[in-house]
Amino acid sequence: MGAGIAITGCGSAAPATVLTNNHLAQMVETSDEWINTRTGMRNRHIASPTESLSQLSAVAAQNAIAMAGISVTDIDLIILATSTPDDMFGSACRVQGLIGATNAVAFDLTAACSGFIFALITASQFIRTGVYKNVLIIGADVLSRWVDWSDRASCVLFGDGAGAIVCQGTHESDRLLSFEMYSKGSQNDSLNLNYQSCSKPLVDGITAQNGNYQPVSMNGREVYRFAVAKVPEAIGKAMFRANLTAEDIDWLLLHQANQRIMDAVAKRLKIPAEKILSNIAEYGNTSAASIPLALDAAVRGGKVKPGDTIAASGFGAGLTWGSAIFKWK
Incomplete structure (x- = not known):
């Protein structure tokens, strides 16, 4: 009880493919000047069909663990903040398997662009109560999967990537x-990625939902x-x-x-x-x-x-x- 928090390592990963403002100008009515002036963006990295959120997360995690100077088996909790998992049931366990964190429990946390901050705060509660000592926090998203590439207002904004930190319990000064x-x-309707349902008749007047998520x-x-x-x-x-x-x-x-x-x-x-x-x-x-x-x-x-x-x-x-x-x- 009463442990403080030290942030001892960080890491990141991004796809190799770069989508520039000039590329976007070939897709929708826009320009490098228009995008850069309004957003500050010039490039964004886009995952290829063979790249996954779990793979990006694993690379970022391994880089953070290496900087922290601990073994991957020292990690006892993994929190993956994402809104775009590879698996709708969650991808944190997949990341745990990829990096070999055999002693860690893992779960996803969904809070969109606030996800990393919320995950850091969540991890701090486990550390401060002494439940876990070495926590890996990952923020990762592959929003290119969910962008309408014909919508000029949104397609210019989003890219893919992953970042991670290692938080450790300490009885020295608390860094959080x-x-x-x-x-x-x-x-909620100001920014969302909604599920649109449609009816699917089953049997004896029973109807189920059978729809898709929208961009x-x-x-x-x-x-x-x-x-x-x-x-x-x-x-x-x-x-x-x-x-x-x-x-x-x-x-x-x-x-x-x-x-x-x-x-x-x-x-x-x-x-x-x-x-x-x-x-x-x-x-x-x-x-x-x-x-x-x-x-x-x-x-x-x-x-x-x-x-x-x-x-x-x-x-x-x-x-x-x-x-x-x-x-x-």
């Missing part, structure tokens, strides 16, 4: 300083308004709980949905733009993968250093949003 979580189901549907204007209003509030509350001010934050790590959203959030929090961690130009919106993907790039690129204080926030479908303040390493 505070967190906030929220949901607002009354705005991603989004009201971009409403999502923008929601994020710019709610994300600074969630981070501000988390900073208050941690007894921190904007000057204490070394890096702002947001879900990579839109560069303009990230800039607006930083401005409201009075955090300088140069403290924003962003790789949206290369990967686009990778949903639950976006925060750990950006973190891994910043750590391996030498930006984020041990002891740095990071304010992170995920936000998206549900609608859900949350924040976490933590120190790296």
Whole structure:
């Protein structure tokens, strides 16, 4: 009881195939300038027919475990945050098998673009109560499976990828300083991937559902308004709980949905733009993968250093949003 949390490793993976803005301009009425000006995106990585979410997750996980300096058999819990599993029953167990984490229990967590933050907070409860000591958290999505490639408003936004971190229990100083979580189901229709049912007569007047999931549907204007209003509030509350001010934050790590959203959030929090961690130009919106993907790039690129204080926030479908303040390493 009373264990703290140390984030000791990170890793990421993305498909090799790159879909550029110029490629999209050949598919729908758009241009590199139009996309980049409105979103900050230039490229996104797209999984090939032979690549799976489980495979991407496994690579990201192995990289994170290697950085943490522990054995894969030391992992006792795996939480896979995803909205696009390979198997509707969940893919966390498949990832467990791929990496050989034979001592770990594994489950999926679905909270769309907030998934990674929600998974980190969930893992922290297991660690703090002493139930598990070494937890692997993965954020991964293959949204290219669910995009309407003829819809200019949405097809330019999404890419595929996976990111992971290792959290370990520690009796030294707790590195997870505070967190906030929220949901607002009354705005569910602003961003969703709905199931559309159709009737299938069975026998004796009994009818069952037999339908399909539809492509991603989004009201971009409403999502923008929601994020710019709610994300600074969630981070501000988390900073208050941690007894921190904007000057204490070394890096702002947001879900990579839109560069303009990230800039607006930083401005409201009075955090300088140069403290924003962003790789949206290369990967686009990778949903639950976006925060750990950006973190891994910043750590391996030498930006984020041990002891740095990071304010992170995920936000998206549900609608859900949350924040976490933590120190790296």
